[in-house]
Amino acid sequence: MVEDPRRAIPRTDRLMEHPQLIAASRTLGRSVVLGLVRAAQDRARRGEISAAEVVDAVLEAAGSQRASSLTPVLNATGVIIHTNLGRAPLSEPARQALADAAGYVDVELDLPSGARSRRGAAARAALLARCRHADDALIVNNGAAALLLAATALGGGPAAVTDGHHHCSHGGIVISRGEFIEIGAGFRLSDLITAAGTQLREVGTTNRTHPEDYAQALAAGAGCVLKVHPSNFALTGFTASVATGELAALCREYAVPLIVDVGSGLLEADPVLPDEPSIDGALAAGADAVIASGDKLLGGPQAGLILGTGETIARLARHPLARAVRADKLTLAAIEATLRAGASPVHAMLHADPAELRRRTDALAAQVGGTVVAHDGRVGGGGGTGVPLPGWALALPESFAAVLRTGDPAVLPRVHDGSCLIDLRCIPTDQDPALANAITAAGHRLGNGR
Numbered sequence: 516m517v518e519d520p521r522r523a524i525p526r527t528d529r530l531m532e533h534p535q536l537i538a539a540s541r542t543l544g545r546s547v548v549l550g551l552v553r554a555a556q557d558r559a560r561r562g563e564i565s566a567a568e569v570v571d572a573v574l575e576a577a578g579s580q581r582a583s584s585l586t587p588v589l590n591a592t593g594v595i596i597h598t599n600l601g602r603a604p605l606s607e608p609a610r611q612a613l614a615d616a617a618g619y620v621d622v623e624l625d626l627p628s629g630a631r632s633r634r635g636a637a638a639r640a641a642l643l644a645r646c647r648h649a650d651d652a653l654i655v656n657n658g659a660a661a662l663l664l665a666a667t668a669l670g671g672g673p674a675a676v677t678d679g680h681h682h683c684s685h686g687g688i689v690i691s692r693g694e695f696i697e698i699g700a701g702f703r704l705s706d707l708i709t710a711a712g713t714q715l716r717e718v719g720t721t722n723r724t725h726p727e728d729y730a731q732a733l734a735a736g737a738g739c740v741l742k743v744h745p746s747n748f749a750l751t752g753f754t755a756s757v758a759t760g761e762l763a764a765l766c767r768e769y770a771v772p773l774i775v776d777v778g779s780g781l782l783e784a785d786p787v788l789p790d791e792p793s794i795d796g797a798l799a800a801g802a803d804a805v806i807a808s809g810d811k812l813l814g815g816p817q818a819g820l821i822l823g824t825g826e827t828i829a830r831l832a833r834h835p836l837a838r839a840v841r842a843d844k845l846t847l848a849a850i851e852a853t854l855r856a857g858a859s860p861v862h863a864m865l866h867a868d869p870a871e872l873r874r875r876t877d878a879l880a881a882q883v884g885g886t887v888v889a890h891d892g893r894v895g896g897g898g899g900t901g902v903p904l905p906g907w908a909l910a911l912p913e914s915f916a917a918v919l920r921t922g923d924p925a926v927l928p929r930v931h932d933g934s935c936l937i938d939l940r941c942i943p944t945d946q947d948p949a950l951a952n953a954i955t956a957a958g959h960r961l962g963n964g965r
Contacts, residue, residue, distance in 0.1 A: 523566035524559045527552055530573060539577040551576045589926045589950055591919075593906065593938030595864045596779075596896030600927065602810040602817070604860045604941075605849060609815060612852035613845055622844040635847040641854040642820065645782055648798035649805075651828035653821040653837070654850060658778070658808035659707055660840035661819030665774050665804055667711040668834040669827070670738035686738040687714030688774075691724040691757075693750060694743040698897060704743060704776075711836075713738075723755040726765060733769040740766050742802075743776045744792050746897030759792075763801025772803035772827055779898030780813035780820065787865055788812075788899045794822060803827045809850055811896045814859030816849040818842055860943070865894065867940050869905050875939050875947060876907040883954040885937075886910045890929075892940045909937040911954070918957040926953050 530536060530552045531545075540548045555572040558564050564572055588600055596602050605613070616622075625632040633639075635654055642652045655661050670688035688708060695717065697703045705715055716737060718728040729740060742762060757765075759775055766773040775797040781788065783795045791812075797805045804827045809818030819840070821831060831837060842850075853859060876887050890908035893899070908929070915935040919926040929936040942950055 520566060521560050524556050525566070525569050527556070530570065533570065533574075535574055536577060539580070542582050543577070543580050547580065548577060551580070586925050589924055589946060589953070590941040591926055591937045591939070591950070592929045593890060593892035593904070593908065593936075593940050594895040594929075595861055595892065595904075595941055596811050596894055596898060597927075597941075598896060602896055603812075603814045605816065606814065606853060606856050606859045608852040608856040609849040612848040613816075616844050616848035620844055620848070622847065635842060638842075638847040638851040638854075641851045642822065645854055646795050646798065646822050648795055649822035650825040651823065653828050653831055654809075654842045654847060655819040655821065655837070655840040656842050656846065657817050658776075658806065658819045659702070661806045661821050662704065662776060663707055663711055664819075664831055664834060664836050664840055665739075665806060665821060666708045666713050666741070667836050668831050669772050669774060669804070670708070670713045670741075686736065687716045689716045689718055689729060689732045689737045689740045690743065691719045691728070692717050692721050693719060693724055693754070693756060694741075694745065696743060696745055696748075698746050708741075722750060722753060724757060725755060726757050726761060729757060729762065729765055730769075733765065733771060737769070737771055739772045739774055741774045741776065744778045745900070746778050747900060749900050759797050759800040759802060763803075766803070767801070773801065774804045774806065775802040776806040778807060779811040779894075779896060780807040780809060780815075781898070782813065785812075785865070787904075788894065788902055790902075791899055794820070798822060804831070808896075809846075809853075812861060812865075812894070812898050813853065814861035815853035816846050818846050818850055864892075864940050865904070867892075867904075867906065869907070872906045872939055875944070876909055876937075879909055879937070879939070879947065879951055879954075882951045883909075883958070884911075885954075888934075888936070890936060890938050892938060904940065906938060906940050908939075911935040911937065914961055915954070915957050918960050919953060922953050922957055922960075924949055924953055926950065 536548055552573050555569045559566050559569050590597055590600055623631055623634045638654055639652050643649055655664060666688055695705060708715055716732050718724060718732050742759060763773050777792045777794055777797055779791060781791050781793045783793045794805050794807050804821055804823035807820045809815040809820055880887050888908055888910045890906055891903035892906050893904060894902060913930055913933050913935050916928050916930050919928055
């Protein structure tokens with residue numbers, strides 16, 4: 516009588532007691548590992564593998580699994596702030612800070628006294644140290660949350676009257692029609708603001724807004740004025756807008772706060788981006804509150820930064836909505852580390868030397884083939900609209916693109932004019948060998964023998 520070979524398949528309980536699978540269960544979860552075990556057993560029952568190969572099959576499957584389904588990607592597009600790839604890559608100090616903050620930390624505790632402390636005090640101090648014109652700061656969970664909080668807290672009611680000449684009774688937010696914008700994925704700032712029940716008071720026209728347009732609205736009463744830096748587009752030709760300094764003076768006359776949304780999170784002016792407003796510049800010009808994102812040009816994690824006068828920030832911090840949008844310990848840790856480190860991968864990519872990019876691209880071409888072509892990188896994320904970042908790319912056949920995206924490591928190139936373009940601006944130098952291997956493997960998969 517021939518014994519059924521399936522009887523030799525290792526039992527589930529025995530497999531789950533394997534030391535490597537016990538360790539994998541702590542990382543991946545017991546249910547995931549159990550699924551891998553049963554999948555290998557089923558393969559053995561179907562005759563795809565022998566009973567003796569089940570253990571190795573499970574260990575191999577467990578070793579290839581990640582705790583998260585998110586896949587690390589090499590960004591070869593030349594776009595620095597790539598929203599689909601999670602925007603800014605974090606610096607090593609920020610990554611270490613995330614690991615340190617994963618357990619219990621003193622996020623709201625003064626250890627010497629044992630008393631409760633202000634949440635995120637160290638991150639706030641690091642932000643203020645980098646922005647000399649800010650009296651105080653508040654960190655929330657993203658840029659949209661920062662705008663929602665400011666609009667709700669400052670735009671919902673009448674402004675105080677101090678000069679005796681203007682009666683502000685209607686509330687609402689005054690905004691230029693030229694700054695009435697929609698950004699990625701159909702997100703409109705107007706929808707966010709009105710969702711909180713705040714009235715929008717549009718002034719001017721799409722292409723031209725003058726000081727008197729704001730003055731008329733302020734004379735009728737307003738809660739605050741909002742100035743928004745355009746994202747992902749530029750308005751040229753017969754245009755006019757009111758500079759932050761002039762608008763700030765007008766807001767002081769009518770005793771209403773001025774909110775300036777600079778968007779990209781540039782701390783101070785950068786010659787590479789001459790038309791990009793900075794946080795410090797807007798504060799110096801007289802803004803009462805400046806809003807920016809932490810995961811763009813600042814180079815930190817997703818966060819909403821609000822900096823301004825002590826009175827304005829205190830008003831925002833007291834609002835009930837501040838609790839709903841507050842930043843968590845991981846965000847605060849990564850923001851603090853990003854600010855204290857100073858340099859960031861984003862800054863390095865923005866200021867990458869074209870000659871060094873050419874050298875690296877030539878070296879890559881020598882290994883894997885292809886043609887080196889001139890290629891302009893971009894800031895992305897709504898920053899530096901229209902500003903080219905001169906560099907180089909390796910041009911491969913377009914068929915490489917899909918194979919590279921699904922390889923290991925995954926590589927995201929740019930597809931343009933029938934070519935697959937590999938731009939090294941956003942690839943860390945120590946990843947060049949991995950990129951070359953990925954391209955070579957893609958060539959083999961395509962049958963090109965590269």
